[in-house]
Amino acid sequence: IAGITQAPTSQILAAGRRMTLRCTQDMRHNAMYWYRQDLGLGLRLIHYSNTAGTTGKGEVPDGYSVSRANTDDFPLTLASAVPSQTSVYFCASSEAGGADTQYFGPGTRLTVL
Amino acid sequence: RKEVEQDPGPFNVPEGATVAFNCTYSNSASQSFFWYRQDCRKEPKLLMSVYSSGNEDGRFTAQLNRASQYISLLIRDSKLSDSATYLCVVAPGSWGKLQFGAGTQVVVTP
Numbered sequence: 001i002a003g004i005t006q007a008p009t010s011q012i013l014a015a016g017r018r019m020t021l022r023c024t025q026d027m028r029h030n031a032m033y034w035y036r037q038d039l040g041l042g043l044r045l046i047h048y049s050n051t052a053g054t055t056g057k058g059e060v061p062d063g064y065s066v067s068r069a070n071t072d073d074f075p076l077t078l079a080s081a082v083p084s085q086t087s088v089y090f091c092a093s094s095e096a097g098g099a100d101t102q103y104f105g106p107g108t109r110l111t112v113l
Numbered sequence: 114r115k116e117v118e119q120d121p122g123p124f125n126v127p128e129g130a131t132v133a134f135n136c137t138y139s140n141s142a143s144q145s146f147f148w149y150r151q152d153c154r155k156e157p158k159l160l161m162s163v164y165s166s167g168n169e170d171g172r173f174t175a176q177l178n179r180a181s182q183y184i185s186l187l188i189r190d191s192k193l194s195d196s197a198t199y200l201c202v203v204a205p206g207s208w209g210k211l212q213f214g215a216g217t218q219v220v221v222t223p
Contacts, residue, residue, distance in 0.1 A: 035213075040121070042200065042215035043157070058210070090156055099145035099204040102211065104156035 002026055004105035006091050012111045013081050021076040021108050023091030031097045032074040033058075034066060036087040037107075043090065049074055050097055081112045116140060117203050119214040126191045126221050133187040134217045136201030143212075145204035146177055146184050150197045151216065157200055160186075191221045 007022045025032065030051045035043040035058075045058030049068040063085060065077045074093075078085055089108045094100035119136045126132040138146075146163035161168065163175040163184050174187040184203075188195055201214035 040215055042117070043213035045210060048210075099147075099211075101147075101159045104158070106156050 004091055004093055004103055006089075006105040006108050008108060009106070010109040010111075012113065013078075015082055015112055017081050019078045019081055019110070021078075021089055021091075021110070023074045023076070023105060024072050025074075025091075025093045025103075025105075026072065027093060027095075027103065028071060029093035029095050029103075030071070031094045031100070032068065033092040033094075033102065034064070034074070034076045035090045035092065036060065036085075037090060038087050046076065046089075048097075081110075083112045086110060086112045115214075116205075116212045117201055117214040119201050119217045121215060122218040122220075124217065124219045126188075126195075126219060128191055128193060128221055128223055130191050131187065131189050132191060132219060133185060134199070134219075135183045135185045136214050136217075137181075137183045138201075138203045138212070139182070140203070140205045140212075141179075141182060143182075143203045143205050146175075147202040147204075147211075148173075148175060148184075148186050149200040149202055149213075151200055152197050157213075160199070188219070191219075193221050193223065195219060196221045 004025045033048045034046040047066040091105040092102040148160040149157040150160040151157040167176045172189045176185045198216040
């Protein structure tokens with residue numbers, strides 16, 4: 001069982017380019033999340049999904065979009081990347097929402113130049 | 114003001130010693146509390162939940178003080194493998210919006 005996988009592991013991207021970060025889980029969890037982690041700021045929620053077909057905005061959603069076409073996949077798209085989106089991005093999932101334990105993927109290190 | 118605040122450290126701890134650190138939260142309606150552990154350049158992983166009565170898991174003890182709005186983590190008999198960043202996590206009760214602190218770094222030295 002892989003748990004949660006993310007791709008790519010790292011990426012350097014020119015500003016203005018479109019980028020999709022992939023996230024797949026094999027635990028059949030209902031809820032999935034995208035966070036960004038920046039030094040000194042901790043993890044901040046970008047978007048989340050309670051269940052397949054639904055999504056919601058987190059603390060820092062601007063410049064990002066998500067979709068949840070099925071239970072396993074939760075891609076995060078940067079429509080037009082900007083340098084302030086340089087960060088480490090973690091995808092997570094939990095069996096349900098609320099205070100359920102969240103399981104994290106290994107992260108994607110994104111640099112926008 | 115951040116919703117969850119932690120001393121970033123680092124806390125430098127000799128192997129075998131005890132280290133303790135706190136985390137404060139601003140939302141008095143918060144209902145669930147956790148400590149996650151994050152190794153360098155790795156993903157966070159749940160270390161333990163924090164219950165109102167306090168709880169232990171081996172060498173780790175977590176306490177909750179609702180009146181003063183803080184939680185604590187104590188590590189006894191520190192091991193080199195305890196070196197990590199410890200993230201304080203608070204669930205305010207609304208769905209899917211865990212609040213993460215920026216983390217406290219612990220460095221255990223031989």
